[in-house]
Each structure stands twice: as structure tokens, then as C-alpha cells.
Amino acid sequence: MSQECLEAQTVVIGAGVVGLAVARALAQKGHEVIVLESGSHFGEGVSSRNSEVIHAGIYYPENSLKARLCVEGRRQLYEYCERQAVGHRKCGKWIVATSEQQAAKLDDIRQGAARNGVSLEPVSGAELAARCPELTAVSGLWSPETGIVDSHALMLSLLGDLERAGGQLVLRAPVEAVASEQGRHRLTVAGDAPVPLRRKTWLTLQAWGHRGWPGVGKVCPKIRNHASGWLVACTSVIAGGRPSTA
Numbered sequence: 001m002s003q004e005c006l007e008a009q010t011v012v013i014g015a016g017v018v019g020l021a022v023a024r025a026l027a028q029k030g031h032e033v034i035v036l037e038s039g040s041h042f043g044e045g046v047s048s049r050n051s052e053v054i055h056a057g058i059y060y061p062e063n064s065l066k067a068r069l070c071v072e073g074r075r076q077l078y079e080y081c082e083r084q085a086v087g088h089r090k091c092g093k094w095i096v097a098t099s100e101q102q103a104a105k106l107d108d109i110r111q112g113a114a115r116n117g118v119s120l121e122p123v124s125g126a127e128l129a130a131r132c133p134e135l136t137a138v139s140g141l142w143s144p145e146t147g148i149v150d151s152h153a154l155m156l157s158l159l160g161d162l163e164r165a166g167g168q169l170v171l172r173a174p175v176e177a178v179a180s181e182q183g184r185h186r187l188t189v190a191g192d193a194p195v196p197l198r199r200k201t202w203l204t205l206q207a208w209g210h211r212g213w214p215g216v217g218k219v220c221p222k223i224r225n226h227a228s229g230w231l232v233a234c235t236s237v238i239a240g241g242r243p244s245t246a
């Protein structure tokens with residue numbers, strides 16, 4: 001094993017859209033950040049295979065974290081895409097009822113959305129036919145805030161911000177294990193050739209998409225595994241395979 005040793009103040013595991021956004025934010029706040037990504041490119045996980053919809057925040061339960069973050073995140077995402085020239089379009093979305101039975105539920109959806117601060121416009125069947133002749137529906141709702149985004153361009157932009165702030169993406173660097181030793185924690189990073197990576201402070205972030213890693217929580221009780229799949233952990237030494245830099 002090589003004696004070469006890398007140090008990082010903050011390590012983000014996983015270069016999906018969440019990992020890159022978290023890493024960017026930390027780097028812009030002055031953290032020294034390294035992103036470890038098992039793949040040979042950023043954004044090879046679910047972030048590159050999703051529907052690329054900017055959700056309005058219609059269906060989440062009132063006062064839930066998801067409801068609040070979706071609405072605020074959507075606002076910030078549109079602003080960011082505008083500022084950074086990331087491809088996006090606030091194209092809106094139709095929610096339609098194809099029967100009277102379904103139509104009865106539209107008002108519940110509209111009221112639920114309104115409680116989240118999302119405004120939906122009721123549309124009659126005749127109006128729908130005029131505005132959207134391809135649709136066959138008895139009535140509907142128009143969501144003006146829903147949109148679409150080029151997720152690859154978004155991740156590329158986040159990576160650019162990260163690197164401008166001094167952060168670094170390390171590819172082909174799969175984190176394989178986390179072990180606790182005398183109150184310290186060791187992450188094992190596999191790769192083509194071994195190199196240890198030491199921490200300077202106690203913070204490690206990880207964004208592993210929906211797979212997550214339950215084993216990490218056992219060695220580090222401070223870790224919180226969020227529904228979105230990213231964790232906040234404490235760490236000590238990262239050792240293992242030599243990662244390649246992007």
C-alpha cells in the first residue's frame with residue numbers, strides 16, 4: 001500500500017445531483033470538499049435516469065418538510081437555472097379528470113396544493129378542449145409552476161461551481177466500508193491502487209441516492225439517513241484504493 005496520504009476537511013460520497021449540490025454549497029461556504037464517486041462519470045445514478053420534472057409541490061402533506069422544501073427548492077432551482085443558463089422550461093402541467101368520479105377529486109387536490117402555497121387553476125372541459133385539443137377530459141387543473149430541467153446540464157453547472165470554489169470530484173472511488181476504531185471512523189475507498197485519505201475535521205457528507213447504506217449508521221450514531229438518501233456522518237480516516245481525479 002502506498003504511503004501517500006490525502007487529507008480532506010469534508011467528503012461527499014456520491015456525485016449525483018444531491019451530492020454535487022451539497023458539495024457545491026459547502027465549498028462555497030469555505031469548506032475544503034472532495035466528492036468521491038464510484039462511477040467513471042458524475043451523475044450516473046438515478047439523477048441521470050429521472051423524469052427531469054421540476055415539481056410544483058402539489059401532493060405533499062401540509063406543513064411537511066417535503067412540501068416546504070419542494071416549494072422553496074423549486075423557486076431556487078428556477079432562479080439558478082435562469083442565472084446559470086441551465087436548460088429548463090416552466091411549461092406547466094395539466095391534471096385532468098376523464099370521468100365525473102375523478103372530477104370530484106380535483107377540488108381536494110387544488111385545496112391540498114393551496115395549503116402548500118401552490119396555486120392551481122380549475123379548468124372546465126370546454127376550456128380544456130379549446131386550450132389542449134389532444135386531451136379528452138371532463139375537467140382539469142392547470143399547474144403553472146411545474147417545469148422541466150436538463151438534469152445533465154444542471155449537474156455540470158453544479159460541478160463547475162464546486163470546482164471554482166476549490167472543491168474536487170474524484171471518480172472511480174467507491175467507498176466500500178466504514179469502520180470505527182478507538183472512537184475514530186475509517187472509510188475504505190476501493191480503486192485501481194491504494195491511497196489513504198485522512199480527514200482534518202469530523203464532518204463527512206454522503207449522497208448515495210436511494211440505495212443508502214444502513215451499515216454506516218451502525219458505526220456512527222451521529223449519522224442521519226434522510227429519505228432523499230443522503231447522510232450526514234462523522235469520520236476520521238479514509239483509506240483504500242487510489243481514486244482518479246476528474
Ligand SMILES: Cc1cc2nc3c(=O)[nH]c(=O)nc-3n(C[C@H](O)[C@H](O)[C@H](O)COP(=O)(O)OP(=O)(O)OC[C@H]3O[C@@H](n4cnc5c(N)ncnc54)[C@H](O)[C@@H]3O)c2cc1C
Pocket residue numbers: 013014015016017018019020036037038039042043044045046047048049050051052053054055173174175176207208209210228229230
Ligand atoms: C424513475 C424516477 C423518476 C424521477 N423523476 C424525478 C423528477 O422528475 N424530478 C425530480 O426532482 N426527481 C425525480 N426523481 C428523484 C431524483 O432523481 C432523485 O431524488 C435524485 O436524482 C437523487 O439524487 P442523488 O444524488 O441522491 O442520487 P444518485 O443520482 O443516485 O447519485 C448517487 C451517486 O452515488 C454514487 N455512489 C453510490 N454508492 C457509492 C459508493 N459506495 N461510493 C461512491 N459513490 C457511490 C453513484 O454512482 C451515484 O453517482 C425520480 C426518481 C426516479 C427513480
